[in-house]
Amino acid sequence: MTRPTAVENLQLHGSEPGSDSKTIFGFWVYLMTDCVLFATLFATYAVLHKNTAGGAGSNELFSLPFVLAETLILLTSSFICGLMMLAVHRRNTKLALVWLAATIILGLAFLGMELSEFSKLASEGNSWRRSGFLSAFFTLVGTHGLHITTGLLWAATLGVQIVRRGFTGGVTRRLMLFSLFWHFLDIVWIFIFTIVYLMGVL
Amino acid sequence: MDFHFHYRLFDGSIVMSRRQTTVHPPGNGRGTAASYTVGFILSIALTLGAYFVVTSQNDAGNPAMSYGYIIGAIVVLAIVQLLVQLRYFIHLGQESGPRWNRLMFMFMLLIVFIVVGGTLWIMNNLDYHHADNKPKDGSDTPTKMDDYPHYDPAMTPSETDQFIIHDEGINR
Numbered sequence: 091m092t093r094p095t096a097v098e099n100l101q102l103h104g105s106e107p108g109s110d111s112k113t114i115f116g117f118w119v120y121l122m123t124d125c126v127l128f129a130t131l132f133a134t135y136a137v138l139h140k141n142t143a144g145g146a147g148s149n150e151l152f153s154l155p156f157v158l159a160e161t162l163i164l165l166t167s168s169f170i171c172g173l174m175m176l177a178v179h180r181r182n183t184k185l186a187l188v189w190l191a192a193t194i195i196l197g198l199a200f201l202g203m204e205l206s207e208f209s210k211l212a213s214e215g216n217s218w219r220r221s222g223f224l225s226a227f228f229t230l231v232g233t234h235g236l237h238i239t240t241g242l243l244w245a246a247t248l249g250v251q252i253v254r255r256g257f258t259g260g261v262t263r264r265l266m267l268f269s270l271f272w273h274f275l276d277i278v279w280i281f282i283f284t285i286v287y288l289m290g291v292l
Numbered sequence: 293m294d295f296h297f298h299y300r301l302f303d304g305s306i307v308m309s310r311r312q313t314t315v316h317p318p319g320n321g322r323g324t325a326a327s328y329t330v331g332f333i334l335s336i337a338l339t340l341g342a343y344f345v346v347t348s349q350n351d352a353g354n355p356a357m358s359y360g361y362i363i364g365a366i367v368v369l370a371i372v373q374l375l376v377q378l379r380y381f382i383h384l385g386q387e388s389g390p391r392w393n394r395l396m397f398m399f400m401l402l403i404v405f406i407v408v409g410g411t412l413w414i415m416n417n418l419d420y421h422h423a424d425n426k427p428k429d430g431s432d433t434p435t436k437m438d439d440y441p442h443y444d445p446a447m448t449p450s451e452t453d454q455f456i457i458h459d460e461g462i463n464r
Contacts, residue, residue: 115392115393118393118396119396122396122397122399122400123400125400125404126400126403126404126407129403129404129407129408130407132408133407133408133411133412134411136408136411136412137411137412137415154343154346154347158339158340158343161339162336162339165332165335165336165339166332168377168381169328169329169331169332169335169381172323172328172331172332172381173325173328175323176323176324176325176328270382273377273381273382274382276377276381277373277374277377277378280339280370280373280374280377281370281374283339283342283370284342284366284367284369284370285370288342288343288346288366289363289366291346292346292359292362292363
């Protein structure tokens with residue numbers, strides 16, 4: 091077998107060679123099944139989005155500048171998560187923690203904006219109970235928000251692990267999985283932005 | 293040398309060779325600050341592009357592009373952004389050895405295509421009860437639909453079933 095490259099040496103440090111890539115492949119399979127979950131929700135939304143039951147439709151409810159800000163915040167969070175992985179591979183603890191904190195803060199900002207949009211809709215009588223369109227909307231966007239919430243809890247846990255254990259094989263591997271998860275959620279959001287919001291106001 | 297050739301022979305086959313345990317995963321730190329920055333800038337440009345395609349049409353009053361072209365443009369921009377982020381953030385397809393990650397991705401695309409395409413196809417065919425078919429004057433009383441001249445909205449559910457069965461040409 092060939093000698094591992096520098097990058098492989100880093101990522102395999104402290105664990106059985108090859109086990110990391112198997113774990114990451116397993117996580118990749120999970121992400122692909124998650125795509126199928128989102129696909130069913132997108133299909134449901136596409137079928138129901140005109141069924142407003144006499145209530146407000148998508149062109150009356152959404153504020154595009156607000157959603158654009160959300161999108162740019164999540165995109166920046168995903169980018170900074172990538173910068174964090176570069177710091178992790180260079181074993182720069184301080185920089186990795188700074189980028190991880192920035193990722194979490196931007197993620198919280200995104201989640202806060204999403205929740206404020208949800209509460210605004212609900213307070214105006216446009217909750218998920220109002221129509222098939224709104225049920226599908228809250229289910230699709232809410233499922234994404236739930237993933238974001240889970241990711242934020244995960245990221246905070248990893249921050250604690252970096253501080254307490256440093257970059258052991260396990261912590262580095264989990265950071266790689268988290269970064270995959272975070273980039274994946276950004277891609278799902280691009281499609282929510284396009285299909286729900288941009289097409290919604292047309 | 294010999295060993296490499298030997299393992300190469302198994303690439304892409306269903307035989308599990310030891311070589312497959314050293315597959316490079318996606319997101320394994322192959323990116324550089326430069327590649328992440330390129331991906332970030334492209335993503336922002338594509339997002340803003342899609343945003344302005346939609347908003348400029350709304351502000352203008354008389355759209356320069358037809359509805360179909362706008363939809364087409366923003367869908368293309370979203371797909372390009374998907375490819376950009378897969379390439380620069382997730383580093384898909386840059387792994388060495390057998391490409392199981394890419395294979396899984398292709399399989400996912402197939403399933404998504406069947407689920408979404410199949411749903412839209414069938415539901416658009418069965419649009420008897422879609423809100424589109426409600427009268428355009430905003431009243432709640434349904435009228436006979438243009439596409440289905442024999443459909444009477446006042447029918448009971450079982451009569452509606454019979455109508456659909458008849459209309460779809462299903463023989464029992």
